[in-house]
Amino acid sequence: MIKNKISTNDSEKDGQKSVLNRRLFLRSAGVATAVGTLALGACKDDDDTVTPTTPATGTVDLGSGDVGILNYAYALEQLEAAFYEQVVKTPYTGITAAETTILTDIRDHEVIHREFFKAALTAAAPTQIIPGLEVDFSKIDFTSRAAVLGAAKLFEDTGVAAYNGAGKFIKSADYLLLAGKIVSVEARHAAAISDLITPKTADFASDTQIDANGLDKATASATILAAVQPYVKTKLSGANLPK
C-alpha cells in the first residue's frame, strides 16, 4: 500500500542532471555577462539570498538555514517515531519475538531522535521550532507484516537519503556531526528492516538504493517532503530550506 516511492534511480539521475544543467547554465550566464545580454530572471533559483516564501494558512513552514534543516529532521523523526509507536502498540499478525525486539529498539531510537530535536530546537530557536505534526497512517494496514515492513523500509531509506542530501547545506560543524551521528543509525535500521523483508539477500544495500560508485542516495528536501506528505496531515513547506 505504499504509493509514494522515494527517489528512484531516475529521479536521482534527474537531480544530477539538474546540477549539471545549473552549472552549465551558470557558465553560459558568465558568457552572457561578457556580451551584455544576461537575463536576470532566469537566475532566480540559484540566488543565495531568497526572499522568504510565506506559506499558505495552515501550512507549517520548516524555516531557513540550519534551524530549517533541524526542523526538517525533526519533522521526519516525528513521522518515524509515530509510525513505530503504532507498530509496537498494534503488532502485525504473526510477528516474531525477534521482530518485536528489533521494532521496539527502532521505536526507542526514533523517539529519542524526536525528543532530542525537540529539546535542541526549543533551546536554540524557541520561536522557530515547528509544532508537533499530525500524522496520517490510514494508508498503512498495521495488521499486515508486508505493509508495515514496506512502510518501515520506505521511511528508513527516506531518512537516510534526506540526511545525506541535507548535510552539505548545514553551516554549523556541530549540527553536521549530530546529523552524521543519526543518519548512520537510520542506515542501520534500513538494512535491518530490509533483511526482515528479504533475508539473506543483497537488499540491505541493494543496487536500486546504492549506485554504481557504491554511493547511497542523497535526495533534495523538496523530493523528500513530497514523498512523506501523504503520511502527514499537517501541510509542510520546505520552500525556505537551503538548496
Place this chain on the structure above:
Amino acid sequence: MDIFKILDEIQKIDGDSVGRLEHATRRHFMSKIGSKLAAVAVPTAFASIVNKAYAQSAGAIDILNFALTLEYLEDGFYQMANGTAGLIPDTDKAIFAQIGKHETQHVAFLKGALGAKAVAKPTFDFTGKGAFATVFSDYKTFLTVSHALEDTGVRAYKGQAGGLMGDPDLLQYALQVHSVEARHASIVRKLLSAATGNAAIKSWITNAEGSPAAVYAGDDNKTQGGVNLTGLAGKSDAAITEAFDEPLTKDQVLAIAGLFL
C-alpha cells in the same frame, strides 16, 4: 559539432569555463562510468577529466587518502574472504558479495577523485598480527573482523565530515559512502549475533560494547549537542547510546587500522 572547438571559443570569453565544465562533466560522467562504459573505451580526453584530482585543497586530499586507505583495507579483506572456499556459508554469500562489490567501488571512486594524488595500496595483514589468526578459516573470526572494520569505517567517515565542509560535493559523497558502511555494519552485526548465539549483539551499537574494544571506545556517549540525554523520554541508557553513532578521530582510526598494516 566539435566540442573542443566550442570549448576554445568559450574560453576566449570566460577563462575559467573549462575548469567548471570539467567539474560538471566529471560529475555527470562519474555517475555513468560504472554502469555503462568500460574504462578502456573512454576517450582519452574524458579519462583525463576523471583522473584529474577532484580534491583541490590539501585538507580534502588528506581526508580522501585516509578514506582510500580504509577502503583498500576493506576491499582487500573481502576479496580474500570471498575468494576463500569454505569460509562463508552459501546462505550468506550474496551478502558478502554485495559488501565486497561496494568496497571495490569505493576504492575506484576515491582513486578516480584523487587521480595522481592517490596513495598506493599498502600491504595488509588481515590476521591483525596474529590476533585473528583464523580470520579466513573460521567464520566467527571473519565476522568479528568484518563488523569491526565496518563499524570503524562508519565512525571514521563521521569523524571527517566536518573537514569537508569547504567542499560540499566531496562532503556529500563522503556522507553517501558513510551510510553504505552503516548498512554493511548492520547486516554483519546480525550475522555475527546469529553465528555466536549472542543476542546482545544488535545491528546498532549498544553502549561501548564490542570487540576489539578500541573500535567501540567512546560509543557510550550520552551527551549530544551539549545536553546529557540520560533518561530522555524514559528510555534506557542502552537505547540512548544506540540512537547515536559516535565519531572516531583520525588518530584513533589509524591506531585500529595499524593492527592490519
